[in-house]
Amino acid sequence: MNKDYLTNLTFGITFLNLATVGITALNLECTFHTVVRLGSILCNLMMGTLLLFNKRSVSAHSPLYKPFWLMMIICNVMIVKMIDSEQPAMSVASVLFVVGLVAVLFSLFSLGGSFAVTPMSSEVKTRFAYGIVRHPMYLGEILMVLACVLATRNLLSIPVFLLFVLSVVLRIREEEALLMKSERYRLYCAGTRWRIIPFVW
Numbered sequence: 001m002n003k004d005y006l007t008n009l010t011f012g013i014t015f016l017n018l019a020t021v022g023i024t025a026l027n028l029e030c031t032f033h034t035v036v037r038l039g040s041i042l043c044n045l046m047m048g049t050l051l052l053f054n055k056r057s058v059s060a061h062s063p064l065y066k067p068f069w070l071m072m073i074i075c076n077v078m079i080v081k082m083i084d085s086e087q088p089a090m091s092v093a094s095v096l097f098v099v100g101l102v103a104v105l106f107s108l109f110s111l112g113g114s115f116a117v118t119p120m121s122s123e124v125k126t127r128f129a130y131g132i133v134r135h136p137m138y139l140g141e142i143l144m145v146l147a148c149v150l151a152t153r154n155l156l157s158i159p160v161f162l163l164f165v166l167s168v169v170l171r172i173r174e175e176e177a178l179l180m181k182s183e184r185y186r187l188y189c190a191g192t193r194w195r196i197i198p199f200v201w
Contacts, residue, residue, distance in 0.1 A: 005054075011117050012051030019044035032087035033143055033150045035094045036080060039144065041102040050115040069169040075164035082152040093150040100143030103129070107137035124184045131192065134176075138168050139196040158174045172196070 022041040028034060087093065107116055110128035110158055129136035145164055149157045172195055179185040 007117050008051045008054045009060060012048045012054075015044045015048030015051065016168065017048075019048060029082050030089045031085065032089055032091060032094055033083060033085060034099075035097055036083065036148065040100065041098060043104055043108075046105060050108060050113065051117070054113055054116050066117030068174060072141075072168040072171065074165060075160050075167065076141075078160050079145055079148045079152065079157050079164070082154040082157050083148055084151055084153050085153040091151070093147045094148065097147035099132055100140045100147060102107050102147075103143065105136050105140075107140060110136070117137070124179075124182065124188050126188055126192065133194045133196055133198060134189065134192050135172055135196045141166060142196070168196075 019041050022037055022044065026037055027036075065138050109128045111125055114125055135141060142165060145161060151163045175188075176185075176195075180189075181194070
């Protein structure tokens, strides 16, 4: 069993375990918290399943890649912890969260078996979501976290959200520095100009 497959397998099992824990702890109250939990379960199930069946080798990556990823997770958890427990399920925050969730799930569907813990320069996906922007999953994640910010009453969530966005931008730069070594990816960038927000960046 190669090291790359073992990495994907480990993360796949972890995501599926998180989904299982989320399902067992789920309390179907009509609150924004429930919307977030359901979204997390769906994402963990899909990511875990895709990683379990990904036997491809992953690319080498910068030493900064994992710290940026860890920073994203920490910021995400901090903001979720700040959510107002009384925030109703039917709200602007919920609509924005669902839009972000659909973007993430559609991105995962677009990647299919190419989804991995680290980017693969040999696997350039240009169909579906990846034909619109180069990093649609990150766009979805930003929308989901922004929705959680709207559901808090804590001003500290704003700088934490900005730190989250910064970590996403830095992670994208690290990914693309690696992927640009591939001619296929350079051609893909020429045809799909925008990274996460059309006509902005």
